[in-house]
Amino acid sequence: MKSLPDALRMKSYLKDKKCRKAIIVGAGFIAMEMAEGLRNLGMETAIVHRGILPASRWDKEFAELMLKELDRNSVSFLVNRQVTAIEGGKGSSLRLITNQGDVPADMILFALGVRPNVKFAADMGITIGKSGAIEVNAFQVTNIENVYAVGDCCEVFHRIRKDWVNMPLGDIANKQGRILGGNIAGGIVSFPGIVGAQTFKLFDLEVAATGINESEAESCGYNPVSTIIWGSAIGAVMPGAKKVGIKLVADRATGKLLGAQAIGEMGAVSRINVLSCALWGDMNLDDIANLDLAYTPPFSTVWDVIHIAAQKLRKQI
Amino acid sequence: MKSLPDALRMKSYLKDKKCRKAIIVGAGFIAMEMAEGLRNLGMETAIVHRGILPASRWDKEFAELMLKELDRNSVSFLVNRQVTAIEGGKGSSLRLITNQGDVPADMILFALGVRPNVKFAADMGITIGKSGAIEVNAFQVTNIENVYAVGDCCEVFHRIRKDWVNMPLGDIANKQGRILGGNIAGGIVSFPGIVGAQTFKLFDLEVAATGINESEAESCGYNPVSTIIWGSAIGAVMPGAKKVGIKLVADRATGKLLGAQAIGEMGAVSRINVLSCALWGDMNLDDIANLDLAYTPPFSTVWDVIHIAAQKLRKQI
Numbered sequence: 001m002k003s004l005p006d007a008l009r010m011k012s013y014l015k016d017k018k019c020r021k022a023i024i025v026g027a028g029f030i031a032m033e034m035a036e037g038l039r040n041l042g043m044e045t046a047i048v049h050r051g052i053l054p055a056s057r058w059d060k061e062f063a064e065l066m067l068k069e070l071d072r073n074s075v076s077f078l079v080n081r082q083v084t085a086i087e088g089g090k091g092s093s094l095r096l097i098t099n100q101g102d103v104p105a106d107m108i109l110f111a112l113g114v115r116p117n118v119k120f121a122a123d124m125g126i127t128i129g130k131s132g133a134i135e136v137n138a139f140q141v142t143n144i145e146n147v148y149a150v151g152d153c154c155e156v157f158h159r160i161r162k163d164w165v166n167m168p169l170g171d172i173a174n175k176q177g178r179i180l181g182g183n184i185a186g187g188i189v190s191f192p193g194i195v196g197a198q199t200f201k202l203f204d205l206e207v208a209a210t211g212i213n214e215s216e217a218e219s220c221g222y223n224p225v226s227t228i229i230w231g232s233a234i235g236a237v238m239p240g241a242k243k244v245g246i247k248l249v250a251d252r253a254t255g256k257l258l259g260a261q262a263i264g265e266m267g268a269v270s271r272i273n274v275l276s277c278a279l280w281g282d283m284n285l286d287d288i289a290n291l292d293l294a295y296t297p298p299f300s301t302v303w304d305v306i307h308i309a310a311q312k313l314r315k316q317i
Numbered sequence: 318m319k320s321l322p323d324a325l326r327m328k329s330y331l332k333d334k335k336c337r338k339a340i341i342v343g344a345g346f347i348a349m350e351m352a353e354g355l356r357n358l359g360m361e362t363a364i365v366h367r368g369i370l371p372a373s374r375w376d377k378e379f380a381e382l383m384l385k386e387l388d389r390n391s392v393s394f395l396v397n398r399q400v401t402a403i404e405g406g407k408g409s410s411l412r413l414i415t416n417q418g419d420v421p422a423d424m425i426l427f428a429l430g431v432r433p434n435v436k437f438a439a440d441m442g443i444t445i446g447k448s449g450a451i452e453v454n455a456f457q458v459t460n461i462e463n464v465y466a467v468g469d470c471c472e473v474f475h476r477i478r479k480d481w482v483n484m485p486l487g488d489i490a491n492k493q494g495r496i497l498g499g500n501i502a503g504g505i506v507s508f509p510g511i512v513g514a515q516t517f518k519l520f521d522l523e524v525a526a527t528g529i530n531e532s533e534a535e536s537c538g539y540n541p542v543s544t545i546i547w548g549s550a551i552g553a554v555m556p557g558a559k560k561v562g563i564k565l566v567a568d569r570a571t572g573k574l575l576g577a578q579a580i581g582e583m584g585a586v587s588r589i590n591v592l593s594c595a596l597w598g599d600m601n602l603d604d605i606a607n608l609d610l611a612y613t614p615p616f617s618t619v620w621d622v623i624h625i626a627a628q629k630l631r632k633q634i
Contacts, residue, residue, distance in 0.1 A: 292510075
């Protein structure tokens with residue numbers, strides 16, 4: 001699915017062919033979103049994955065909660081599967097052939113990630129960065145004068161990695177488009193980069209992350225320390241209060257925040273947004289442990305999970 | 318109401334005396350919270366106010382929404398009233414005598430603000446600050462060696478006003494208590510201060526603010542500019558999406574954020590928390606206009622109201 005008509009075509013196909021069974025190959029956040037979408041259309045839905053946990057950007061403890069949420073919503077999750085072929089089915093129209101047997105389906109969706117389509121650019125002599133996406137500077141200019149690039153096809157500066165990456169997300173593309181507009185309309189506007197904020201919804205779960213995780217931190221030359229804590233998303237005695245899990249990653253040498261992950265039925269995205277702002281401001285754990293956040297029991301606890309996580313991680317340094 | 322037993326006593330009184338009508342004198346955030354509490358107990362509830370709008374910390378446009386929310390929940394709001402006496406009633410047990418006639422009630426609650434109780438401290442020679450609260454340093458020490466003060470009775474450093482204030486809020490008291498604990502247990506811990514984050518719930522409304530408003534900004538020597546915008550709290554096409562209003566105040570000379578207000582049925586507190594973090598990090602409008610926040614339609618719009626407000630205000634400078 002690369003365009004809106006592709007999505008509409010898929011929906012029509014499911015309806016016209018009276019599809020009952022869908023397979024998603026892959027377990028990233030697009031696979032998670034599609035699983036919810038297909039279940040909401042009433043499809044029997046199975047995820048077929050080469051690994052054992054979904055959404056590798058997130059920690060094992062959080063990924064296991066995603067598995068529970070899939071299970072609670074009757075999405076099967078088939079692990080350690082190598083896909084070798086698609087063949088015609090008997091009861092269903094298709095069979096997905098894997099190293100652990102066949103899986104019947106009326107529709108099979110591959111959600112295996114994206115690569116920037118840069119052939120056109122490369123052919124005209126535009127430099128492609130080591131990420132495989134078009135190299136731009138902060139003004140969105142390529143190596144060829146007056147040729148700009150924005151969006152999923154190009155790189156973006158990651159403020160925590162301190163390096164250029166390809167992160168094909170809609171908000172980044174929009175921001176780059178605005179920078180481009182300013183520049184081609186005669187202004188001089190530069191894009192200050194990203195910190196890696198991202199989120200997806202999985203049925204009743206908010207899943208979000210920002211910055212970098214430990215393995216990324218190590219590859220960037222940091223010395224990461226981390227902690228996971230669970231707290232109440234709002235005042236624990238309030239009706240409807242739910243738990244939220246927070247993981248913080250910081251640099252041992254400087255105490256600076258490097259990244260965060262969050263999951264829960266409420267309050268995960270809002271925490272990640274605060275922590276994204278903290279990353280933007282290059283804050284350390286002492287700052288975050290004392291941040292002045294708006295407190296009232298219907299909306300928060302007197303010490304927020306953010307504070308508690310930062311205090312706990314501070315002690316590990 | 319200064320203690321939990323006071324609150325329980327009030328609830329018992331309402332029940333035992335079969336109270337039907339309650340009056341709240343005052344229209345600050347405690348008055349708003351009490352109005353909701355009393356309505357939820359089934360009381361006919363009236364707010365009697367010397368002015369015309371509630372919650373003066375917030376702008377007229379936002380205060381008018383609070384009035385609508387009170388009205389929608391059948392709380393009457395009597396304006397321009399000077400209270401002169403309380404007398405015995407006829408149908409009800411009490412009458413509140415005002416310059417515009419009497420108001421009957423079974424219970425009358427005064428919610429007119431608080432002043433720190435510092436008599437004990439002043440009597441022993443502890444310096445009282447210009448706010449009327451106990452003067453402390455960042456280590457929570459008073460002018461007398463080994464005598465500390467924390468909580469509603471003492472001052473706190475406001476990072477945006479760059480001055481000491483009295484802001485009697487529970488989260489600040491908790492933070493100061495933790496600093497004190499660190500210091501009396503032999504550590505050396507200082508409190509980095511506050512930015513003025515605060516919030517209350519009014520029936521279905523989230524109301525929140527941080528930093529300072531224009532009149533405070535002027536009194537602190539800033540040259541404030543401001544804007545109010547309305548946007549969708551989550552993707553506008555999502556089921557259940559609600560509007561959120563944001564006001565930003567910035568300094569014309571530096572472009573730095575000075576304060577923010579927000580109101581709406583969802584997403585007001587989460588925006589104020591991000592902006593509180595931005596205030597903590599001394600960020601300017603260019604930073605805020607480009608902040609990397611987690612985007613997915615179930616939880617946000619591709620440009621968040623925070624971005625749009627900062628972009629709009631940036632143009633005014």
